[in-house]
Amino acid sequence: MEETTFDSDLIHAILKLVWTRRALEREKLEGSDALDSEVGAGTSKKNRPTSANANALKLTSELLRLFITEAVQRAATIAEAEGVDKIQATHLERILPQLLLDF
Template identity: 65%
Template sequence: MEDNTFDPELIRTIFRLVWERRGAEREKNQFSETEAEVGPSTSKRSRLTSANANALKLSCELLRVFVTEAIQRAATMAEAEGNHIIEASHLERILPQLLLDF
């Protein structure tokens, strides 16, 4: 069953990229602080965000279930139209309800 899931290192890399981009955006949008307001190097802004192994496994499983459900719903939509191929329009139609369900 583990072969049917996403690679935890891939998910960790994606998370890290998103966290780095959000941190850079936050720093860009904030006003510069005075030296008196600067805290120790372990302040919340300077700490690196990370996820432990169990959180990564759970994220991989959630992503796998989400993608599987999206494919199944889009396939049902395609079959209802008489198509044997899932197209972007099928995914576009099922996406709003899928996001509400998750």
């Protein structure tokens, strides 16, 4: 049985959104730095679009699937130990620090 994973197009759209926001933040920072010093004048990098190939998107989708599966399993263990049938936000909050260290 094949595991379902996230749609590569969805992951690509999310990554593009993040890349676009970071590029805008960098432009704002470079603009304020250029006003502060003349050394930065004329040294800006050429803006080029960031992209990901199909294999990178597949790998990112799989990594995200594994991360979420592991988070749900760990939170379910905590919920079960507390005698609760449903995972709550507090269960996720408790497992998150160690989960981030493990990944």
